[in-house]
C-alpha cells in the first residue's frame with residue numbers, strides 16, 4: 001500500500017510502472033502498422049535486466065506467460081498504451097506548430113519523446129519525476145550515447161509537494177506559453193494532490209498555454225476490492241498494480257479546467273481508438289481488464 005511520502009526506484013513500487021508502460025510500447029510496436037513507435041523503450045527494458053530484458057527479446061516464447069501478452073489484459077493494455085502514445089505525440093506536434101517552445105512533461109518516467117520527436121527540436125523540455133527514475137533514464141541513455149533533440153532539463157521532484165519553485169530554478173518561464181503533459185500520473189496521487197497539481201498548472205500558465213491529461217474514472221468499487229484482495233497467482237500483477245493506485249472519486253480534469261478559463265476537449269480512449277481504426281478488443285466481463293474503457297484523454301487550452 002502507498003503512503004504520503006513513499007519513494008521508489010525504477011524497478012520498485014510506482015517506479016516500475018514506468019518500465020511496465022515502456023514494455024507495453026515495445027510490444028505494441030510489433031503490431032502491423034503500429035499507432036506509435038518508441039524505439040528507446042526497448043533500451044530501457046534491456047538496461048533494467050531480468051524479466052524486463054526478456055520482454056525486449058525478439059523471441060516471444062521467452063515471455064509467453066507474461067501478463068502483457070495475455071489475450072485479455074495484455075491485448076487491451078497494449079492498445080491503451082499505443083493509443084495514448086499517439087494522442088500525446090500528436091498533441092506535442094500541434095503545440096509546436098502553434099509556436100509553443102516550453103514543454104513540461106510531468107511524471108516523465110521513460111517517456112522518450114525528447115529523444116524521438118523531431119518537432120521538439122528548438123524547444124526547452126522539462127522532465128519531472130522522482131530522482132532515482134531520472135537517474136536510471138539519464139545513465140541508460142548516456143551509456144548508449146543517445147542525445148536529446150531539444151534542450152532537455154531534468155527536474156527531480158515529488159509531484160505531491162509544491163514543485164513550481166524548483167521548476168522555476170531550472171529556467172521555467174511562467175510568462176511564456178507552456179505545453180504541459182500529464183500521462184500516466186493521476187491515478188498514482190491522491191485526489192487532493194491532483195487538485196493541488198491542477199492549481200499549480202493553472203497558476204503557472206500564460207495565455208495560450210495548453211495541457212494534455214490522461215485521466216481514468218475510478219474502477220467500480222467491487223472490482224477494485226477484488227483485484228486488491230485476489231490471491232490467485234495469475235492475478236498477482238494486477239493486484240500489485242491495484243495497491244499502487246488511489247481509486248477514489250476526484251475532480252474531472254475537463255470540468256476543473258473549463259471552470260477556470262480554459263477550453264476543454266475530452267475524448268474517451270475507446271472512441272479515440274475506434275476512430276483510429278483500432279477498436280479496443282472486447283474482453284469477457286470479469287476477464288480482468290477494466291481499465292482502458294475508463295480512460296479519457298483530455299486537452300485544455302488557456303484562453
Ligand SMILES: C[S@@+](CC[C@H](N)C(=O)[O-])C[C@H]1O[C@@H](n2cnc3c(N)ncnc32)[C@H](O)[C@@H]1O
Nearest residue numbers: 017018107108109111129130158159160183184
Ligand atoms: C506509469 S509511469 C508513466 C511514465 C510516463 N509518463 C509514460 O507514460 O511513459 C508513472 C510515472 O509517474 C511517476 N510518478 C508517480 N508519482 C509521482 C510523484 N509523486 N512525483 C514524481 N513522479 C511521480 C513515476 O515515478 C513514474 O515514472
